[in-house]
Amino acid sequence: EIVLTQSPATLSLSPGERATLSCRASQSVSSYLAWYRQKPGQAPRLLIYDASNRATGIPARFSGSGSGTDFTLTISSLEPEDFAVYFCQQRSTWPWTFGQGTTVEI
Amino acid sequence: QVQLQESGPGLVKPSETLSLTCTVSGGSVSGSYYWSWIRQPPGKGLEWLGYIYYSGNTNFNPSLKSRVTMSIDTSKKQFSLKLSSVTAADTAVYYCAASYIPVAGTLDYWGQGTLVTVSS
Numbered sequence: 001e002i003v004l005t006q007s008p009a010t011l012s013l014s015p016g017e018r019a020t021l022s023c024r025a026s027q028s029v030s031s032y033l034a035w036y037r038q039k040p041g042q043a044p045r046l047l048i049y050d051a052s053n054r055a056t057g058i059p060a061r062f063s064g065s066g067s068g069t070d071f072t073l074t075i076s077s078l079e080p081e082d083f084a085v086y087f088c089q090q091r092s093t094w095p096w097t098f099g100q101g102t103t104v105e106i
Numbered sequence: 107q108v109q110l111q112e113s114g115p116g117l118v119k120p121s122e123t124l125s126l127t128c129t130v131s132g133g134s135v136s137g138s139y140y141w142s143w144i145r146q147p148p149g150k151g152l153e154w155l156g157y158i159y160y161s162g163n164t165n166f167n168p169s170l171k172s173r174v175t176m177s178i179d180t181s182k183k184q185f186s187l188k189l190s191s192v193t194a195a196d197t198a199v200y201y202c203a204a205s206y207i208p209v210a211g212t213l214d215y216w217g218q219g220t221l222v223t224v225s226s
Contacts, residue, residue, distance in 0.1 A: 001168075034212050043201055043216035044152070049209055087152060091211025095167040098152040 004099035019075040021102045023088035028068045032092040035073045039084045108133040110217035124189040128202030136160040140205040141185045145198040192224045
């Protein structure tokens with residue numbers, strides 16, 4: 001199965017700062033990569049699909065880039081609700097798999 | 107807007123079968139979505155268990171393939187998960203989720219999740 005490795009494991013930032021999260025795949029997933037945000041005690045929420053497309057209702061401060069094996073999620077200016085765990089996930093090859101997550105903390 | 111709600115026992119004994127149901131509201135279970143189960147052990151990452159289409163076609167994660175079954179009842183707008191021979195390693199929050207077929211494998215809608223603990 002395709003292994004997704006996220007870095008860093010934890011990102012310590014302040015509100016208003018820029019966050020850059022990385023996800024590397026063990027083999028090419030083309031552009032079939034999504035990003036989710038998970039707040040404590042909640043289900044994940046889709047932010048970005050197919051590498052760079054914002055999901056419905058997701059604000060413009062979230063952007064995704066990359067293709068093949070290397071992907072980036074950028075949050076241009078952190079809001080209080082953005083301090084959470086972020087997961088990447090590939091849909092290129094079954095079984096669809098998730099990264100282990102990056103925690104964005106204050 | 108599709109809404110999903112998991113239901114089922116919160117405690118299952120080792121070696122028994124875990125059974126969960128997901129009820130869909132705000133949309134039909136027929137045609138537009140794959141219906142999935144994902145789990146998350148406490149404090150850990152996410153694992154996709156498998157998915158089912160309204161026709162009954164399924165695809166399961168090979169890591170669990172021999173233990174997992176899924177079914178769907180379109181009249182009740184429900185789909186279900188059964189995981190047999192459970193151990194403590196199956197303790198997790200179980201989510202049902204929906205994946206819009208044109209972008210199959212992207213989880214657009216999630217249930218709130220239900221914690222299932224495997225313990226005697």
